[in-house]
Amino acid sequence: MLDERVTNGGNMLPFEEADIIAATSVALHDVTAPPDPELDQVYEHVKALDPTGRRFATVLRDTIDQLLNGEVTGRYDWKTLFKTEKTHAGTLVEINLQREFRFADGEAMDYQIVGIDVDCKYSQQFGGWMIPPEAVGHLCLLAWADDYRSRWSIGLVRIRGEWLNTGNNRDLKLTIKAAHRDKIHWLWRDEPLPENVLLHMDAADRDAVFAAGSGQRRLNELFRRVQKRRIGRNVVRTVAQQKDYMKRVRGNGGCRSALAPEGIVIMGHYASHREIAGRLGLPLPDEGEFVSARLVPAGPDHRHTTRVILDGGEWVLAQPGDAVVPAPPLPPHTRED
Structure with a gap:
């Protein structure tokens, strides 16, 4: 089952322009990985919680809207967020997913899912997940949503040090090399995000x-x-x-x-x-x-x-040339509606 999920990940997500050259090597890369029963267990459990992905999509949509806070600010565009607000997005996604799915607190990572520690990382830029050193060896739930493309993805990966870029930021957080993104086991990939x-x-x-x-x-x-x-x-x-x-x-x-x-x-x-x-x-x-x-x-x-x-x-x-006629009333709705 694990190998089939990896193989079926052939519909490539749109990469950022800087990743295009690296992405061309993915097809040549050996995607075979050793069995990972814990990843399988988490994968199947999360998939059962949300078979269609609708709950995940709603959380991501609502989190972006929460940051924009349109009722107070009138904002609708991610670019208008302050830098501190964008930085806070990952924390909000982590919190809102935990509330929606009632994941238990993890011991070393963010969550425990079926008794297994899982970290949660979100990026508005595909591939931009910032992985802390302490996550190496652990499972990560990777979330991506892009309001401009109206697309989202959720995947699982076991973090290995050799799959991470050597450059690091001041917090020592690393990103997954483009050539190793084929190791991500996608629960949902490049799905439609409810439109802004x-x-x-x-x-x-x-x-x-x-x-x-x-x-x-x-x-x-x-x-x-x-x-x-x-x-x-x-x-x-x-x-x-x-x-x-x-x-x-x-x-x-x-x-x-x-x-x-x-x-x-x-x-x-x-x-x-x-x-x-x-x-x-x-x-x-x-x-x-x-x-x-x-x-x-x-x-x-x-x-x-x-x-x-x-x-x-x-x-x-109505078609553009049709005369304007007052609309009929819609049928009343009941409590069952």
Whole structure:
């Protein structure tokens, strides 16, 4: 099983430019390693805790958002963090993963997983994990997330001194040589990170959102300009910059009420809303997420267009040339939703 995981790591992650030459030697490098029952045990246990990787992805997304603190600062871009905040990212990832998965405290390393000491290292730059001398011989859980690429990875490796770069920083921490990154046993590799919509949206649209005035008007502009994409809780928080930010999306005076005359509906994570989004071919909003879209009544020009039944009529996604028609009400949700 161990050899199969190593072999199946053929889809290479994008390396930093300085690593490209070193990365070309990976295919020629002997990836065979002695059996490591402890690594196998930790690997299988962690995989069982999160078979899809969704929990890990959420922790990484939430940790980046925690650092940005958009509700207070209005920030959405990693580059705007202070150096001390970026340095603190690794500690926050370590803490938040331990809280999410309830890993026990380690004896010599950060965690104990199935009774085995495991260190945790995070880097926003792939390959930038800083390994302390005391971690040599131990297992390390390596985490990487890049908000600009919207990708993340989690892997396990047994640290060996000969696999580390000889140069060191003032804390004597070392990095793994590019040629030895093939020794990492990936739990999840180059997976999609929940999108930071504010970072990736059109710059002119983003400027218009933040120039719209009050928190409510900014949110209205956000859902007006960013349609057919999942918008997460933190994006809403950052744009609104108000403590009752989630209420600002609702129908009683919130975004749903304000945008309904323009034909725009806002679907949340409720089962009934997800069903509508799915029928329309839209991304399905998860908990704390929203997807907006403009609808029009189905007509002769929409003969081959996917439609949904709302308020007793058939509705389809609007095309740019379709006339604006007030949106139908979405179905009420129940506690089971």
